[in-house]
Amino acid sequence: MQQHSRKQSLTNRKALHELSKSYELMEVIGRGVEGSVLRAAEIKTGKNVAIKHIKLDQMHPYIIKKLIREVQIQRELSLGPAAEFIPKMVSVVTDDLLQESLEHREMFIVMEYVDGMTLKQFIDKAQSREIELTSSMCTTIVFNLLRAVAAVHKSNVIHRDIKPANILIKKDLNVKLCDFGLARTCPSGSDFRIEVPHTKDARKDLAKSLYESRHERRQKPRQVSPHVVSRIYRAPEVALLHPTYSFPIDVWAVGCIIAELLQCVSEYHELSAEDEYARYLFKAISCDPLSPSGSVEEMENDLLKVILRILGRQGTADVQFLNRKGVMKIVKKIGEENPKIKFADEFPESCKGLAKVLQGCLMFNPHFRYSAEMLLDQPVFSDLRMLSCP
Ligand SMILES: Nc1ncnc2c1ncn2[C@@H]1O[C@H](COP(=O)(O)OP(=O)(O)O)[C@@H](O)[C@H]1O
Numbered sequence: 001m002q003q004h005s006r007k008q009s010l011t012n013r014k015a016l017h018e019l020s021k022s023y024e025l026m027e028v029i030g031r032g033v034e035g036s037v038l039r040a041a042e043i044k045t046g047k048n049v050a051i052k053h054i055k056l057d058q059m060h061p062y063i064i065k066k067l068i069r070e071v072q073i074q075r076e077l078s079l080g081p082a083a084e085f086i087p088k089m090v091s092v093v094t095d096d097l098l099q100e101s102l103e104h105r106e107m108f109i110v111m112e113y114v115d116g117m118t119l120k121q122f123i124d125k126a127q128s129r130e131i132e133l134t135s136s137m138c139t140t141i142v143f144n145l146l147r148a149v150a151a152v153h154k155s156n157v158i159h160r161d162i163k164p165a166n167i168l169i170k171k172d173l174n175v176k177l178c179d180f181g182l183a184r185t186c187p188s189g190s191d192f193r194i195e196v197p198h199t200k201d202a203r204k205d206l207a208k209s210l211y212e213s214r215h216e217r218r219q220k221p222r223q224v225s226p227h228v229v230s231r232i233y234r235a236p237e238v239a240l241l242h243p244t245y246s247f248p249i250d251v252w253a254v255g256c257i258i259a260e261l262l263q264c265v266s267e268y269h270e271l272s273a274e275d276e277y278a279r280y281l282f283k284a285i286s287c288d289p290l291s292p293s294g295s296v297e298e299m300e301n302d303l304l305k306v307i308l309r310i311l312g313r314q315g316t317a318d319v320q321f322l323n324r325k326g327v328m329k330i331v332k333k334i335g336e337e338n339p340k341i342k343f344a345d346e347f348p349e350s351c352k353g354l355a356k357v358l359q360g361c362l363m364f365n366p367h368f369r370y371s372a373e374m375l376l377d378q379p380v381f382s383d384l385r386m387l388s389c390p
């Protein structure tokens with residue numbers, strides 16, 4: 001009887017029926033907004049795979065479009081320099097996306113199973129001292145993360161949701177980026193380039209030309225969606241609803257992760273083990289106008305204010321990428337009270353090399369922010385660079 005109803009439910013669920021011919025589902029390993037991720041074993045080989053299961057019933061066409069983009073981007077990345085830094089795509093098993101009469105419509109994205117944990121779980125363990133995180137381990141993790149981000153950028157893709165829960169870390173500290181649900185290719189005609197000016201004069205020239213083109217840039221239609229990246233890891237140009245943003249938003253998020261890792265380094269005992277919030281650099285509780293603040297407390301802890309209070313005073317060149325004079329003035333005013341931060345002064349000797357990388361990631365002006373590729377050339381990574389060269 002039970003077997004009969006199982007058979008019936010499988011025939012009702014065409015995609016699941018198809019999937020169960022090749023895979024045995026084992027356990028849920030992650031849950032997200034649109035569905036869950038399962039570990040499964042390939043029946044033929046016994047090899048593990050990860051399967052992202054998304055229920056498409058009553059799903060908004062926007063979400064379906066996003067899913068198609070996610071699959072396309074992950075597939076394209078699997079063919080280029082980023083292949084070793086993302087879970088390899090195996091197949092997509094899906095019901096007809098447009099067939100509304102089906103009782104169940106669902107999609108299964110089958111990919112390589114990454115045996116390890118998310119960087120979020122890893123940092124949780126480091127904070128509670130279940131893992132002894134040394135500064136040298138931190139350097140290796142950041143180096144691997146930057147290699148992954150640089151490879152994705154080289155493929156002209158912006159991830160747009162870099163955060164510890166979307167980074168998978170293995171025992172050997174190698175990482176893979178997952179969740180390309182918000183990723184997109186860099187819009188053509190974007191002002192952004194992967195190369196960033198090295199010298200002070202070159203930066204001033206760039207800032208001046210951005211300032212002079214501010215009216216023209218203001219007329220451009222918005223090319224990118226405003227609501228991207230989780231608040232704690234969101235770059236100021238996203239918070240400020242800048243009409244274009246690009247690769248630097250991922251580098252900013254890497255900077256926030258570096259700060260989080262450094263807070264949990266065992267040589268740097270200052271953090272309470274219980275309060276997860278304590279390790280975040282930018283402890284914002286709202287991000288006006290994307291997630292508006294209601295109370296006075298929220299307004300005081302709005303992302304932009306929190307960022308500027310920590311980064312401190314911004315010079316004229318730092319704000320000239322903004323296309324309205326009023327906004328430039330406000331930004332300069334908020335940071336005015338505090339001196340510009342030097343991250344190297346904030347961390348113990350063993351972390352100073354990484355603190356310099358952090359400084360490059362958290363440049364307020366996205367045009368000055370170092371690219372992932374440039375950051376890999378920092379002296380702190382020189383040994384790792386030698387080891388990673390074939
Ligand atoms: N290839 C994989 N191997 C192992 N675990 C994975 C894999 N892909 C995702 N996960 C786990 O599933 C969780 C959710 O996956 P993710 O792609 O981020 O989906 P969502 O869009 O729901 O956030 C991740 O945080 C991770 O724990």
Ligand SMILES: [Mg+2]
Binds near residue numbers: 032165166179
């Ligand atoms: Mg996710």
